[in-house]
Amino acid sequence: MEKMPFGTGQERSWRSGIFDRLFKFLVYGFILFFVIACLVPFLLVISGSFSTEASLRLYGFQLLPVEFTTYSYQFVLSGNQVFRSYSITVFVTTIGTVLGMAITTPFAYVMASRKAKYANFLSFMTYFTMIFGGGLIGTYILVARWLDLKDNLWAMILPYLVNPFYAFVLVAYFRTLPQEIIDAATIDGANDIVIFYRIALPLAKPAIASVALFYALRYWNDWWLPLLFIDDPSLHSLQMMIRKVFSLVNAAQYINSTNVVFDQDIPTYGVQMSTAILTIGPIILFYPFVQRYFVKGMTIGAVKG
Numbered sequence: 001m002e003k004m005p006f007g008t009g010q011e012r013s014w015r016s017g018i019f020d021r022l023f024k025f026l027v028y029g030f031i032l033f034f035v036i037a038c039l040v041p042f043l044l045v046i047s048g049s050f051s052t053e054a055s056l057r058l059y060g061f062q063l064l065p066v067e068f069t070t071y072s073y074q075f076v077l078s079g080n081q082v083f084r085s086y087s088i089t090v091f092v093t094t095i096g097t098v099l100g101m102a103i104t105t106p107f108a109y110v111m112a113s114r115k116a117k118y119a120n121f122l123s124f125m126t127y128f129t130m131i132f133g134g135g136l137i138g139t140y141i142l143v144a145r146w147l148d149l150k151d152n153l154w155a156m157i158l159p160y161l162v163n164p165f166y167a168f169v170l171v172a173y174f175r176t177l178p179q180e181i182i183d184a185a186t187i188d189g190a191n192d193i194v195i196f197y198r199i200a201l202p203l204a205k206p207a208i209a210s211v212a213l214f215y216a217l218r219y220w221n222d223w224w225l226p227l228l229f230i231d232d233p234s235l236h237s238l239q240m241m242i243r244k245v246f247s248l249v250n251a252a253q254y255i256n257s258t259n260v261v262f263d264q265d266i267p268t269y270g271v272q273m274s275t276a277i278l279t280i281g282p283i284i285l286f287y288p289f290v291q292r293y294f295v296k297g298m299t300i301g302a303v304k305g
Contacts, residue, residue, distance in 0.1 A: 107167060
């Protein structure tokens with residue numbers, strides 16, 4: 001039986017199949033390595049929150065607790081600050097996301113409209129704010145002095161209501177909507193408001209869900225605005241509470257480094273780990289509800305102008 005000549009179609013197909021399998025193996029291996037690299041620190045934090053202070057000092061952070069305990073969670077939840085900070089963060093995140101989307105979505109639709117008279121001017125002014133900002137001093141004077149929002153929850157909401165980048169994400173999506181549908185609705189007598197609420201919004205659900213997730217993450221994880229404008233501990237958000245817990249526990253540990261009783265009363269590392277776990281849980285659970293919109297919302301328009 002004669003050997004198959006080198007370079008025939010069958011041999012090229014066989015070599016191509018080997019290359020494809022090798023490429024997939026490398027890609028899946030890299031993805032698996034990346035997932036493990038992201039998951040291991042999170043598991044270490046969970047394990048550390050359920051470990052005793054003595055085992056953390058002796059063995060360090062392990063994937064499984066050497067000495068299991070829930071004392072850190074009992075200590076953190078024994079006071080009212082966690083629940084108060086949770087209510088503050090939930091309120092700020094909910095109101096900020098709703099108002100942010102209520103303002104950003106129609107604003108982006110106007111910038112994306114071919115009929116809007118000042119669409120280009122609005123686009124330029126929005127882009128200008130991405131390059132040049134008011135600065136820290138100007139922002140503080142505006143919010144704390146002129147608007148008189150010192151120690152006010154609105155100081156954590158108003159500065160983030162309109163994000164230029166999120167607006168341009170929605171603009172890119174609105175421009176992918178078929179113009180024929182909008183023209184047909186105009187011919188049928190629909191005005192711009194009806195077209196926006198009845199046609200544009202239902203078609204833009206993927207982009208709206210993605211941007212809403214961005215707004216929620218920004219409000220939930222924000223610690224900068226509370227640091228600037230909130231001095232009242234009763235108005236501290238979760239992220240500000242975490243910052244205070246980390247700094248105060250570390251300071252107490254430093255001052256009482258020779259006091260054995262202190263380590264038994266306050267689990268310094270456990271308090272930090274348990275506080276982190278308690279504060280990131282809800283925002284992680286929120287992601288699956290918008291996951292089916294997230295990928296489509298971010299990739300739409302990637303191949304279109």
